[in-house]
Amino acid sequence: xxxxxxxxxxxxxxxxxxxxxxxxxRALNGVSFTVDAGEVVGLVGETGAGKSLTALAAMGxxxxxxxxxxxxxxFEGQDILAMSDRELEKIRGRRMAMVVQSPLTSLDxxxxxxxxxxxxxxVHGTARGAEARARAEAMLAAVRIPDPARRMQAWPHExxxxxxxxxxxxxxxxxxxxxxxxxxxxxxxxxxxxxxxLDTLRDLVRARNLGALVITHDLGVVAHYCQxxxxxxxxxxxxxxxxxxxxxxxxxxxxxxxxxxxPGRIAQLGYTVTGGTPPDLYDLPSGCLxxxxxxxxxxxxLAPPPRIxxxxxxxxxxxxxxxxx
Amino acid sequence: MMLDVQNLVHRFPGGVNAVNDVSFxxxxxxxxxxVGESGSGKSTIGLLVTRLLAPTGGTILFExxxxxRLPPAALRKLRARLQIVFQDPWGSLNPRMTIGRLLxxxxxxxxxxxxxxxxxxxxxLADRVRLPAASLSRYPHExxxxxxxxxxIARAIAxxxxxxxxxxxxxxxDLSVRxxxxxxxxxxxxxxxxxxxxxxxxxxxxxLVSHRVIVLYLGRIVEQAPAxxxxxxxxxxxxxxxxxxxxxxxxxxxxxxxxxxxxxxxxxxxPPGCFFAGRCPVAxxxxxxxxxxxxxxxxxxxAACLRIADGTNIIDPVEERA
Amino acid sequence: xxxxxxxxxxxxxxxxxxxxxxxxxxLVFALLAAFADILAPMPPTLSHxxxxxxxxxxxxxxLGTDGNGMDVLSRVIHGARYAFGIALPAGAIMAVxxxxxxxxxxxxxGWVDEVLLRVLDVLRAFPTIILAxxxxxxxxxxxxxVILVVGFLxxxxxxxxxxAEVLALRNATFVRAAxxxxxxxxxxxxxxxxxxxxxxxxxxxxxxxxxxxRISATLAFIGxxxxxxxxxxxxxxxxxAEYVISGEWWVAxxxxxxxxxxxxxxxxxxxxxxxxxxxxxxxxxK
Numbered sequence: 001x002x003x004x005x006x007x008x009x010x011x012x013x014x015x016x017x018x019x020x021x022x023x024x025x026r027a028l029n030g031v032s033f034t035v036d037a038g039e040v041v042g043l044v045g046e047t048g049a050g051k052s053l054t055a056l057a058a059m060g061x062x063x064x065x066x067x068x069x070x071x072x073x074x075f076e077g078q079d080i081l082a083m084s085d086r087e088l089e090k091i092r093g094r095r096m097a098m099v100v101q102s103p104l105t106s107l108d109x110x111x112x113x114x115x116x117x118x119x120x121x122x123v124h125g126t127a128r129g130a131e132a133r134a135r136a137e138a139m140l141a142a143v144r145i146p147d148p149a150r151r152m153q154a155w156p157h158e159x160x161x162x163x164x165x166x167x168x169x170x171x172x173x174x175x176x177x178x179x180x181x182x183x184x185x186x187x188x189x190x191x192x193x194x195x196x197x198l199d200t201l202r203d204l205v206r207a208r209n210l211g212a213l214v215i216t217h218d219l220g221v222v223a224h225y226c227q228x229x230x231x232x233x234x235x236x237x238x239x240x241x242x243x244x245x246x247x248x249x250x251x252x253x254x255x256x257x258x259x260x261x262x263p264g265r266i267a268q269l270g271y272t273v274t275g276g277t278p279p280d281l282y283d284l285p286s287g288c289l290x291x292x293x294x295x296x297x298x299x300x301x302l303a304p305p306p307r308i309x310x311x312x313x314x315x316x317x318x319x320x321x322x323x324x325x
Numbered sequence: 326m327m328l329d330v331q332n333l334v335h336r337f338p339g340g341v342n343a344v345n346d347v348s349f350x351x352x353x354x355x356x357x358x359x360v361g362e363s364g365s366g367k368s369t370i371g372l373l374v375t376r377l378l379a380p381t382g383g384t385i386l387f388e389x390x391x392x393x394r395l396p397p398a399a400l401r402k403l404r405a406r407l408q409i410v411f412q413d414p415w416g417s418l419n420p421r422m423t424i425g426r427l428l429x430x431x432x433x434x435x436x437x438x439x440x441x442x443x444x445x446x447x448x449x450l451a452d453r454v455r456l457p458a459a460s461l462s463r464y465p466h467e468x469x470x471x472x473x474x475x476x477x478i479a480r481a482i483a484x485x486x487x488x489x490x491x492x493x494x495x496x497x498x499d500l501s502v503r504x505x506x507x508x509x510x511x512x513x514x515x516x517x518x519x520x521x522x523x524x525x526x527x528x529x530x531x532x533l534v535s536h537r538v539i540v541l542y543l544g545r546i547v548e549q550a551p552a553x554x555x556x557x558x559x560x561x562x563x564x565x566x567x568x569x570x571x572x573x574x575x576x577x578x579x580x581x582x583x584x585x586x587x588x589x590x591x592x593x594x595x596p597p598g599c600f601f602a603g604r605c606p607v608a609x610x611x612x613x614x615x616x617x618x619x620x621x622x623x624x625x626x627x628a629a630c631l632r633i634a635d636g637t638n639i640i641d642p643v644e645e646r647a
Numbered sequence: 648x649x650x651x652x653x654x655x656x657x658x659x660x661x662x663x664x665x666x667x668x669x670x671x672x673x674l675v676f677a678l679l680a681a682f683a684d685i686l687a688p689m690p691p692t693l694s695h696x697x698x699x700x701x702x703x704x705x706x707x708x709x710l711g712t713d714g715n716g717m718d719v720l721s722r723v724i725h726g727a728r729y730a731f732g733i734a735l736p737a738g739a740i741m742a743v744x745x746x747x748x749x750x751x752x753x754x755x756x757g758w759v760d761e762v763l764l765r766v767l768d769v770l771r772a773f774p775t776i777i778l779a780x781x782x783x784x785x786x787x788x789x790x791x792x793v794i795l796v797v798g799f800l801x802x803x804x805x806x807x808x809x810x811a812e813v814l815a816l817r818n819a820t821f822v823r824a825a826x827x828x829x830x831x832x833x834x835x836x837x838x839x840x841x842x843x844x845x846x847x848x849x850x851x852x853x854x855x856x857x858x859x860x861r862i863s864a865t866l867a868f869i870g871x872x873x874x875x876x877x878x879x880x881x882x883x884x885x886x887x888a889e890y891v892i893s894g895e896w897w898v899a900x901x902x903x904x905x906x907x908x909x910x911x912x913x914x915x916x917x918x919x920x921x922x923x924x925x926x927x928x929x930x931x932x933k
Contacts, residue, residue, distance in 0.1 A: 046499035047470075146586075190362035191526070191570040195582065217499065220572030224580060244576050261504035262574045263529035271508040277469060377827055397832070404829035416820040421842045434829045480828060 003179045003211040004035040004058060004096075009071035011053055011062065011235075025281040027053055028235040029289070031071070032307075035179060035211040040202065042222035042243070043215045044258075045232030048278055051215045054232070055181050058213070059098055060088040076178065094124040097172035099182040099201075103164035107156035113140075113167055114152030117174050126175045139170040143200050162193030166200055173204060180205070180212045186221065198225050219262060223247060228313075231255050234279050234289040241314030251308075251316035253294045288318070296320055326350045327388060327488050327520040328374065334382035335369055335544075340593045343369040345544040346616075347383075351488065354518040358535030358552065360525060362567070364592060366544035367524045371490045374522060375409045376400055388487060405435040408481035412493035414473035418465040424451070424476055425461035431483040450479040454509060471502035475509065482513060488520045495530060507534060528571045532556050537625065540564045543592060543600040546619070550626035560628040562640050563601045569642060581642035599629070606640050607632055659923065666919020669853070672912025676905075680727035687721035691878040700895045711897040713886060715876060719897060722878040723905050729879040730860050730909050733794055737859035738852055740798030741805040746841075746848065748802070749809025753844075754817060754836055763810065766803045775800060776865055783871050793872040797859045808851045812844035850921035857913035864906055880906045 011028035028050045035041045045051050056062050058073055060080045073080040075096060080088070092098075100106050108116055117136035121127045127135055133152070140148035143166040159167060165185065172180055182201065186194040202225050205212045214226060222229050222243060230240040231254065239252040250256045259265060260272050279289050288294070288301040300319045308321040315321075328351040335344040344366045351357045359367045372378040374385060376392055384393045387407060395403065411417045418427055428447035432438055438446060451461055454475040465473060474494060481489050491510070495503040507530065513519060525531050531538055532552055539549040540561065548561040559565045566583045587604040590596055596603065598613035605612065609631055619627040620634065632638035660667035679686060688707060695716035703711040703719075710719040752760040770778070782796050816822055817840070825839040864881030866872040873879040875886055880902040887899025 046501065191528070191572075192362065192566060192585065195570040195572070218572070219500070219574030223574050223576040223578075224572050247574075247576050258500055259574070261500045263507070263527075263533040264573060264575070266504060266507070267533050271504060271511075375827060377823060401829045401831060404827060409824075409827045411820050411824060413820050417824045419821045419825065419839050419843070430825075430830075431828050477824070480824075 001037040002034060003037055003076060004213065005072075005074040006034070006054070006058060007032045007072045007074075009054070009057060009073065010069050011050070011057060012067050012069060013065050014067070015065070023282050026235065026284050027066075027281055028057070028071075029284065031232070031235070031237055033230045033237060033240060035213050037178065037211050038205070038209045039228060040205055040212040040214055040226045042226035042229040043213060043232060044217065044219065044222050044229055046217060046258075046278070048234075048281075049232040050235040051217075051232055052183055053235075055098070055183050055213065055215055058181060059092060059096065090124075093120065093172075093177075094126070094175050095177050096179040096181065097175070097177040099165075099168050099172045099180060099185050101184040101187050103161060103168045104156065104159075106168055107164060107171075109156050111156075112152065113154050113156065113159075117152075117171060120171055120174050124175050136170075136174060139174045140167070142173075142204060143167070143170045144196070145170070160193075162189055162197055165189060165193075165197050169197070169201055169204070173208075173210075176208065178210060180210055181215070182212060183215045184217070185214065187216075187218075194221075201225075219259065231258070234284070235281070236289060236317065238290065238318070239314075239316040241310070245311075245314045249310075249314075251310055251314070251321040252290075252318045253296055254290050255316070257293075290318075296323070326386070327353045327355075328522070329386040330370075330374065330383065331386075332383040333370065333373060333380055333385065335366070335373055335378065336381045342592050342595055343544050344373065344380075345595070347541075347544070347546055349539055349546070349549065351520045351522060353487070353520055354514065355537065356514065356521040356523050356535045358523045358525065358531035358538040359541060360528060360531050360538060360567075361541035362526060364543065364589070365541040367526075367541050368492055369544075370541075371409060371492045371522065371524050375407055375490050376403070377409070402435075405431075405484040406487045407490075408484075408486040408488070409490040409492065410474070410477050410481050410494050412496055414470045414477060414497065415465070417477050418473060420465050422464075423461065424456070424463055424465070424468070427465075427476060428461070428479055428483065431480055435484045446483075450483055453482075454479040455505075469502070470498050471505060474498065474506055478506070478509065478513075482517075482519070485517065486519065488522065490522045490524070492524045493526070494523075496525065496527060503530070510534065528556070528568065529573070540567065543590065543595065545600060545616070546629065547601065548626075548628040550622075550628075554623075554626050558626075560622055560626070560633060560638055561601075561630050562605050562607055562632070562638060564628070565640055566604075583640055584643045599631075607637060663919040663922045665915050666923055669912045669915025669917070669919055672908055673916055676727045676730065676909055676912065679724050680731050683725045683728055687718075687724045689718050689721050691722045691725040692717060692876050693721075700890065700898070702895075703897050710901050711895075713883070713898045714890065717876065719883075719901050722883060723880070723901050725878040726880040726883065726902055726905060727909070729790075729863075729873060729877070730906075732790070733797065733863040734856040734860050734913070736794045737798040737801065737863075738856045740795070741802050741855055742852065744799065744802040745805030746809050746845070749806035749848070750813055750836060750841060750844070752806065753810040753813025754840065760810070763803060763806055767807055770800070770803060776862060779862055779866060780869065780871055783866060788872060788874065790873055793863050793866060797862055801855050801858065805848065805851065805855055809844055809848045812847045813840055816840050816843055846924050847921065850917055850924055853913040853917035853920065857910045857917070860906070860913065861910055 009028055009031040013025045013027060014022050015025060031054055043051050043054060060083060062068065068081060114133065114136055117139060118132045121132040121135065137148045137152055140151055145151050145163065145166055156164065186197050189197060198221065216222060226243050229243050229246050230237045233254045239246060239255045246255065247259065250259055260269065279285060287303050288305050291297045291301045305317045305319045307315045307317045309315045310321060331348050333344055333347045336342050347370060359370060361367045373380045376395065380393060384391060392403060425447055428450050429443045432443045432446055447461065448458065451458060456472060456475050460468060460472065495506050498506065514521060523531060523534050535552045537549065538552050538555045540547050542563050548564045556568065559568050566585050569581050569583045585604045590600055590603060596613060598615055599617050602608040602612040612631055617629045617631045619629045621627045622633065630638050695712060698712050699714055699716040701708050701712045703709060705711065708718050713719055748763060752763045779796055779800055783792055786792055822835060822839055825835050863872060867879045867881030868885045870885065873882050875882045883902035884899045890898050
């Protein structure tokens with residue numbers, strides 16, 4: 001079942017420059033992807049690619065000066081962009097939930113863990129009183145927090161980073177949403193803790209048939225926890241497809257460069273990559289945005305590349321997607 | 326030996342035992358990798374070795390000279406030969422100095438070059454780390470993270486040091502930028518034979534750049550070995566757990582996961598025995614009695630685990646999904 | 648004015664209209680103070696015994712006259728000299744005493760820090776105006792005394808601002824990197840910490856000057872410090888206050904407006920300055 005459908009999403013910011021002229025940063029330039037129930041989709045890219053912005057837009061959280069001049073976001077068939085704040089509040093935390101990067105600052109420091117989980121349910125009218133407490137405790141157990149009954153009484157500052165991140169996942173899932181958006185859920189956690197948090201998230205997605213969008217810059221997370229991946233560059237999705245397929249046969253030169261810059265590949269192939277600066281969002285060139293860094297760019301790349309389907313599920317926005325690296 | 330550290334101990338005010346009896350050495354031209362999770366004391370060791378912190382105990386020999394208790398004036402002179410690069414490229418450079426002045430500073434401090442010669446040398450340094458010449462007149466906030474880290478590296482190598490400590494130099498950079506920095510470090514070492522202490526939590530990067538690797542847990546060395554040996558045949562149960570938790574960026578590689586439970590001991594109140602014993606799936610009663618000695622497995626490979634004696638140190642992975 | 652200078656002025660004004668307005672007000676008062684002898688229609692203390700308490704607009708007295716028959720406009724214009732006479736030297740004392748004190752207290756800690764913090768505690772526990780009043784009353788009433796008392800009373804507060812900046816910078820990576828590069832301690836302090844710490848402090852300077860102008864006017868209003876008939880705004884307001892009830896409002900109103908404008912100008916300039924001095928905004932306008 002289709003949960004989230006983002007189509008041709010554009011987001012821009014107006015900012016006043018030194019010379020007092022208003023300039024427009026085009027942060028998202030045609031982002032399209034879908035998330036179905038029961039799958040984990042990875043959204044991967046480097047700093048400034050627009051990953052988090054995409055997540056905020058999907059949650060209906062974009063505010064001025066951000067503008068959405070073009071595109072659509074549909075969640076469970078409803079148009080997110082047409083909804084009022086009132087309607088969005090009913091959905092957020094209820095049907096779609098978000099897990100953010102900094103767990104300790106995302107919990108209310110003046111409320112016990114259990115009370116926060118109960119409040120989350122009361123606000124959305126899913127459960128109250130003893131029932132809500134029982135569900136909160138069950139949720140803590142589900143995210144593998146040891147001794148959940150006791151942890152209900154814990155204050156946020158008593159939790160370790162990994163524990164706090166699991167509490168945030170519990171908060172996100174306690175109202176049994178259909179879609180979870182996790183923005184860098186394990187960045188800053190130690191590797192051993194990261195594995196536990198991701199296992200927790202994946203098991204819950206499977207057990208409850210949720211859809212999940214995981215935003216990350218870590219290709220390892222994508223490789224082992226996602227079924228499908230969308231690679232972002234300069235506010236566009238340059239390649240998307242099943243994870244195994246994209247890693248085995250990356251079609252877009254940016255995806256290829258990304259994979260070739262992992263230390264493991266460097267050890268095999270030597271240093272082959274030359275990093276460059278991403279294009280200026282205030283002054284985007286026409287045509288392919290990766291052109292200036294691309295080893296195979298030609299004059300054809302002056303025209304914007306369409307998404308070329310390599311098979312039913314795998315596509316890349318490159319004129320030369322058919323040519324292997 | 327370029328650097329020889331013996332029985333290094335550091336305790337922070339408040340009783341945090343950050344480094345607990347650590348000994349290691351680095352040869353000229355060698356890169357030693359220091360890996361561990363947060364709280365392993367790896368960054369503290371970097372600060373101690375460069376004497377930005379004064380150790381609580383132990384000795385540090387640099388090029389044969391005992392620098393453990395060096396007075397400030399001698400320490401300043403030493404800094405020409407002993408350098409450090411920090412993790413945060415955005416915070417490591419004085420925001421009110423131009424890149425040119427930042428590059429000239431180490432030359433002004435340690436050489437007798439006149440202003441014109443310093444400017445020429447700063448240009449050469451910028452060129453060496455592949456910074457555009459135009460960036461010399463810019464301020465740090467006008468450069469990207471990768472470029473800033475190149476500036477920090479150029480500052481570190483300005484006086485041709487013998488040892489550079491690299492404290493997570495690529496951890497806050499994007500993947501494609503990271504590769505360029507690692508390549509630069511590799512080239513510099515080949516050209517100048519500089520020794521490096523590479524501190525990182527990123528196992529793949531450490532494997533790529535290091536000749537030898539030390540694994541730290543709560544400020545104590547649990548295992549050290551040549552890089553390939555350590556990653557292919559980890560002996561200490563903690564090393565095995567650490568490596569198995571890593572997610573290789575390749576979906577075709579199957580994960581062999583080890584489950585560990587139990588709490589990490591507080592560095593304020595450390596147990597008397599092996600620090601990992603409380604979480605270790607193969608711990609023996611004797612493990613909690615006294616710190617296990619480092620046991621040599623083969624040349625250059627040793628691990629501090631009692632189980633090695635009878636070969637029962639390898640832990641079985643919990644079978645991973647397809 | 649060359650084209651580039653003009654561009655820079657316009658650019659500055661656009662980046663911080665707050666600063667531009669504040670600076671503009673200060674500039675007007677500075678011109679008044681500098682050319683008071685030319686701009687003022689008559690000497691500020693020239694008495695017209697038969698023309699006391701004339702309303703604004705009567706004869707040559709644009710803003711009327713006071714109880715001594717002195718021209719209010721001329722006195723308001725000359726009052727700017729007293730305002731700058733207190734703001735500039737008091738600001739200089741604050742900077743000269745407060746910056747080194749704050750640097751040492753923030754970097755070294757120790758007894759300097761302890762003493763500074765205790766002095767600040769005392770200042771916080773005591774209404775400054777009463778303290779200033781007591782000291783001026785005890786040490787003598789000259790204008791110079793007022794300057795010194797106001798300057799030194801505010802120095803610890805300025806030192807605290809510098810100290811807070813230094814404390815934040817002390818653990819900054821670039822300061823650690825400066826030590827690692829082999830900088831001697833004095834150079835770390837003066838080259839790496841001071842220019843970054845002074846940023847926040849500079850923006851505070853106009854705010855503290857505004858405080859100095861206000862407090863000296865208050866002292867004069869109470870009758871301490873500058874004495875009538877000197878054309879000091881606070882003293883003029885005090886004198887004019889007597890006539891407000893009997894309907895001669897202009898004697899107190901115009902120096903009052905001047906005081907408000909001057910303090911507002913300094914405050915706006917201070918607020919705008921903190922935006923302008925942020926190096927991230929300076930070059931790129933981000």
